[in-house]
Structures are given as structure tokens and as C-alpha cells.
Amino acid sequence: MVRYAIVGAGQRGAGYAEWVGRHPDRGQVVAVAEPRAHQRERLAREHGVTQVFSSWEELAAAPRLADAAIVSTQDAEHVGPAIALARKGYHLLVEKPLAPTPEACAELVGAVTEAGVLFAVCHVMRYRPYTRLVKQLVEDGRIGEVVSVQHLEPVGHWHYAHSYVRGNWRRTDQASFMLLAKSGHDVDWLRHIVGRPIERVSSFGSLRHFTPENAPEGSTDRCLDCAVEATCPYSAPRLYLGMAREGRTGWPVSVLADEVTERSVTTALREGPYGRCVYRSDNDVVDHQVVAMEFAGGATATFTMTAFTPHVDRRTQIFGTRGFLDGDGVRVRLHDFVTETTEVLAAPNTGLDTDAGHAGGDAGLMDAFTTAVETGDAGHILSGPAESLESHLAVFAAERARLSGTVEEV
Numbered sequence: 068m069v070r071y072a073i074v075g076a077g078q079r080g081a082g083y084a085e086w087v088g089r090h091p092d093r094g095q096v097v098a099v100a101e102p103r104a105h106q107r108e109r110l111a112r113e114h115g116v117t118q119v120f121s122s123w124e125e126l127a128a129a130p131r132l133a134d135a136a137i138v139s140t141q142d143a144e145h146v147g148p149a150i151a152l153a154r155k156g157y158h159l160l161v162e163k164p165l166a167p168t169p170e171a172c173a174e175l176v177g178a179v180t181e182a183g184v185l186f187a188v189c190h191v192m193r194y195r196p197y198t199r200l201v202k203q204l205v206e207d208g209r210i211g212e213v214v215s216v217q218h219l220e221p222v223g224h225w226h227y228a229h230s231y232v233r234g235n236w237r238r239t240d241q242a243s244f245m246l247l248a249k250s251g252h253d254v255d256w257l258r259h260i261v262g263r264p265i266e267r268v269s270s271f272g273s274l275r276h277f278t279p280e281n282a283p284e285g286s287t288d289r290c291l292d293c294a295v296e297a298t299c300p301y302s303a304p305r306l307y308l309g310m311a312r313e314g315r316t317g318w319p320v321s322v323l324a325d326e327v328t329e330r331s332v333t334t335a336l337r338e339g340p341y342g343r344c345v346y347r348s349d350n351d352v353v354d355h356q357v358v359a360m361e362f363a364g365g366a367t368a369t370f371t372m373t374a375f376t377p378h379v380d381r382r383t384q385i386f387g388t389r390g391f392l393d394g395d396g397v398r399v400r401l402h403d404f405v406t407e408t409t410e411v412l413a414a415p416n417t418g419l420d421t422d423a424g425h426a427g428g429d430a431g432l433m434d435a436f437t438t439a440v441e442t443g444d445a446g447h448i449l450s451g452p453a454e455s456l457e458s459h460l461a462v463f464a465a466e467r468a469r470l471s472g473t474v475e476e477v
Contacts, residue, residue, distance in 0.1 A: 069094040072133040076101035076110040080139035086433040100126040105325040123148035153182035167243040176452045190450040192256045194431030197414040211389025216368035223378025228301045237350035245352040255458035263362040265461040270469035272356025282346035301345040
């Protein structure tokens, strides 16, 4: 049984702890470090944790209490706890992105490698059953040699407004730029599927819509006071109060209040950031971006991130020398050029909880990392230090390309 310490008891940390709680034969949460009292006490109560700390520094100063630590703090706060806990001998599962600069990412990876502990990055898309299907089809040569890929991340209009206009990831200086905060998953996934390093990138994108210049006539600073709120696609009351009135208390409304009620949500919309007009916030991250990539060996890929979609799964088309693959996150349509037939394939039943986060990715990650710690075999980890650093560096290069209008070497 693997003993876990949770560092950061927000949505991600609590989600991983829930997996441990559902598998008491595999793991146990024995410690939590979290500065916010409500989140800290809730996780401790739900998992019977007695080793409770208000900061990661307190946990790191104590004797080693667990086999592994899950570092799920905010983006800019991963390096300190990860390095300190690795040096204490904790195996590490660290949320992506590793850090907001390439230098800090390299520092973290170097330190955990030197410490000799097992290390995984939460690139959960690699662990989805759907990903396993796509990867296997490519490796088996079902479409021949990969020549190019077209990949779309449809963030979703309300999801973008929640997280990247009103939420914690709205500003580069407070979190990280959009490609790193959200789409690091996708660049890493493309690296995983193609199976070759990304060598060169270019990129275009901007914050086009969510600016004061695009505010509708008659709109105000807050949705609750706005005369045009009812016709706005990004109405906060429609989303959050609608969930509260239906008795839905999970994400995203759970971010607004510790205890979700119509009254607490209304207060949050009146006083907090989630009730602000999306055209009058202090956001600066892009709302659309395109990245062009060239892999070792000459294969290419284009990636599009856009806010202006329904909240649906990623879409991917892979063009090969023998066939064509079209995937929607659930199933794959594979067309064979020799037989001129199309086969529809569903993601395999792996026995994992595909209703959990990221369509089974969270469960797949926790299962793989727990197995790695149980056995001491890092081969179960699909997102280890070297390749995860490599995909992070590709993301930083793409952002440099966007800002400078250049083609950047990775």
C-alpha cells in the first residue's frame, strides 16, 4: 500500500485523493498540506488524515511521513515543495505545468533526478484509454508512417470565461500563459502520439474578444447589475446560479464558495471575481492560438486552441502514408488506403473509472503511478522527467514564436 501526502488540497489535489480513497487496498492519504483552512480540513476529514499542515514547508520540515507526495499547488508554486520533498525521499507526482519558466522547469527536473526518486508529471491525457487506442494504432502501423497531424482543443466558451477570464489562470503574471496553463496537455499529447521530439515551432494568437472594446452597449462591471446579462453568452448568473438551483455543487460552481447554496453563490457573484463582466476583467491570456510544429524526421502538426466552442472533447486527425485516422476523444474512424474501407473503433475497457477526471486520464495516471511506487518500476510512468521537460520546452518555444513572429528551435 502506498502512503500519500497531498500538497495543495484544491480541485486537483482533492481529486487525486478521492482516487486513493476509492482504492484502500492500493493507497492511503496520510498527510495534507494546504494554507486554506476549509480545503485542508475537508480533505483531512474525508480521508481520516491526522498529519495536517498549513504549508508545504511544515510538511518538508517534519520527518518523512509518506512514500509519495502529490504536488498540486498553483502553477508557480510547484518548484519549492517538489525539490524539498524529493530531497526528503518522497516519490513525486507533480501537476502540470511544472513551473512558469523554462529555467525553473529544468531546475525542478534536475533536482528530482539527482534525488533518485520516482517522478511523474500529471500529463493525464497520456493515460486515457482513448489515447492508448490511438497510440497503439499508430505504433502498429495501421496508417503507415505519420506525415502530419491536425489537433483541436475546443476549450468551451463558458469554461474559458470561468478559468481564463474570471479565474485563477486569467493573467500570465499571476499564473502562466494560456498555452502552458491549458494546452501543455495537448503539445505533450502530440509528442506522445507521434513518438518523436518536436524540433521547430511557430505560433499565432491573441486576446481578441474578451476586452473592454467588445463590451456590449448597456453592459456594466458585474453581471448581477447588467441590463444585457440575459442575452450575453458569458452570463455568470446563468451558469453558476443555474447549477446551484439544480443542486449541482461540483466544479465549476464549487470554486465560488466553500458551501454551495444559492445565497453563497449570489454573494460570490456580487463580491468576487466570478461575477465580473468578461469584457471588463483584468485578464490578458489569449483566447485563440495556433501552433505549427515540426518533429524529428519531418512530420508536422498543427494545433488550435480556441475559446469559441461548446465544451466538448478534443478532435484529432492523423494523416499517414497508408491510412487516415479521425478521433473525437471517444472513438476512432480509421480509413485504410489499400482496402478503401473505414473501421470505427472504440476506446478499450481498461477497468479504470472513465467517468472520473479527463475521461479516465486521472484514474489512469493514479493507477500507473501507484503501481510504479508499489513495484519500484518507473516503466509504468508515461510522463517521466526527460520527456516531460522536453514537451514543456516546446511550449515555451511556441510562446516565444507567438510573441516574436519567428520560427523557434526547441
